[in-house]
Amino acid sequence: VLIGELSRRTGVSARMLRHYDSVGLMSPTGRSSGGYRDYSRNDIHRIFQIESLRSLGLSLREVKRALDDPDFAPTALVGQLIEQTQQRIARENELLARLRQVGNTDPETWGDVLRLVELVRDLGSDRPGRRQQAVLAAADQPSVPAAVLADALLAEAEPNVAGALRWALARMGTDGLDSLATGLDSADVHVRRRAVLAIAEFADAESTTLLESAVSDSDTVVRRYAALELGSRGHLGAVPALIEVVVDGSRDVEAAETLGQLAHTPQLAEEIVGALETALIDSADEAVRSRLTQALTEIPGPSAHQALSRLTQDQNQAVALTARSILEMRHRT
Amino acid sequence: VLIGELSRRTGVSARMLRHYDSVGLMSPTGRSSGGYRDYSRNDIHRIFQIESLRSLGLSLREVKRALDDPDFAPTALVGQLIEQTQQRIARENELLARLRQVGNTDPETWGDVLRLVELVRDLGSDRPGRRQQAVLAAADQPSVPAAVLADALLAEAEPNVAGALRWALARMGTDGLDSLATGLDSADVHVRRRAVLAIAEFADAESTTLLESAVSDSDTVVRRYAALELGSRGHLGAVPALIEVVVDGSRDVEAAETLGQLAHTPQLAEEIVGALETALIDSADEAVRSRLTQALTEIPGPSAHQALSRLTQDQNQAVALTARSILEMRHRT
């Protein structure tokens, strides 16, 4: 067959078939008297082999070696191609993220684009000082999208810079909340912790919904942040997590106060006291039981009173003493 | 500043700076007496602008227009770049999938690689005949990885070809099960249906575990397939789904038989009869209630007997008649 027909049958352009010939990858078996390339059945087969290997991303040089050099094993090259492809995909995904950030701001001029790219670059700088400065500069510009700051905040390990970012975000209204919400789904605990802390600074209903989901996070710290904030917003869903905070002992006083605020009806007070008593039964650790007893101080009403009376008889002396002194203080006021 | 220092400070090679000059993208403000390029502060600024835009994937030509042509708005180009990047990512992901398939077979020669690529190509052909042929050929080759056939099966709409694929897969042991399992998580119902059907042909413990998760799928058909197979394996978790199959009416006879087999102790029979009676109470549709009554035929023991006796008094005549005739038949045997 002549080159034109072969091209039609294989979908490879005549130009490419000649190119394959010129680089020695595949020459036609024969030539006609007029110099026309004449391809045999075997040649056609080879074309299909070439195209198969090309579809795996091999260069023409690599295809040539693969088909002609019996010592050339596929394993190493295939592994290399996989790795290179993964790297390209990673790079392309980063590029796509940058482009989406730019696209989301709907820039009117390339100046807008440049300012945004520069901001993103500075927010990703190695030097905290430069990051801090970028945040302050961004806070003054009206066109900066909250999503950019939110992304930066989720990645920010430095407390000072993170604080500046939260402040800047809070000034911009609730725009950044969606981006922060994605941080709650991160596999990285630290990202989730940063996300709750930031979400806690918002006051709207959506942020409360997000905190409600965070209160059942797998990480203690995330649960603690969410519980303290949710509790101070009057949400009863925070009670189990708040009791856990008391048990854990870090920021337990704050958690106890919040529990006290939540117990603003006799009914609620009774439930919260019940939950605290259950926790007292579940734990054998003296320090933990003392903290739980202390927490009862904050709960108003007779339920807490009765619970404290029972605790004065507790087997553990420290617990019993704590209960007694709390009752005494209560009587005085 | 001279070109060398600029290069050091910007990270752009001197060669590239000269290239930018030669294509008119950025020329130094001045030249020294000896012809040395002398860059000004503004020039340096422009270099950073150029690199910023390049980091978004703009070509040098596009960067030039963006910086020099005030009529060139960013929106269209940014949108285009996003789309192109998405397409490249999609292509790279396809390539990666192909490479992984090849890599997983640990090919010793490029001949092995070519056979596999050809097989995958044929399995993805538009013509069902070619796909069918490819399956039959693959079944004879020992080196064909089950994962390849499993992937093809999950994508196969043609019943005949799918049947051949299931047969070929079953011959290869349990290797394909993992790939089929991923099909259960697909967002596409049809893929999930194909996955259950295929998994149902395996007999090992892992396939049973997979079916147990499929029995609570959101799709009725997936639940039905899983329930019928699980039930025939003696799994009581299938009972609710089997009753649903009776209610729905497609393959209800088979489901009833399976329920009968599951009811092989008086205790189990009583539970299943109870579940059927609950379903009878929940439904008002005559056809549905008749099918549920029919299903009691298959349940051995006194519980079914008593339920049928009660149903002879049912308000619905068809149901009552059905119950009576079933009881008559039971007495005869």
Place this chain on the structure above:
DNA sequence: TTGCTCCTCACGTCACGTGAGGTGGC
């Protein structure tokens, strides 16, 4: 004789790296 196919040679693409051969400034 007229289209059609085929031939070779060569330039262009895109963003560079890497010389070769030569010169300016401390």
Place this chain on the structure above:
DNA sequence: TTGCTCCTCACGTCACGTGAGGTGGC
């Protein structure tokens, strides 16, 4: 005077597309 920096010109990369100018075969 000796290194160092800078200069221009030009080739190579990779897989092609697109001509130009010419010829073979029905």
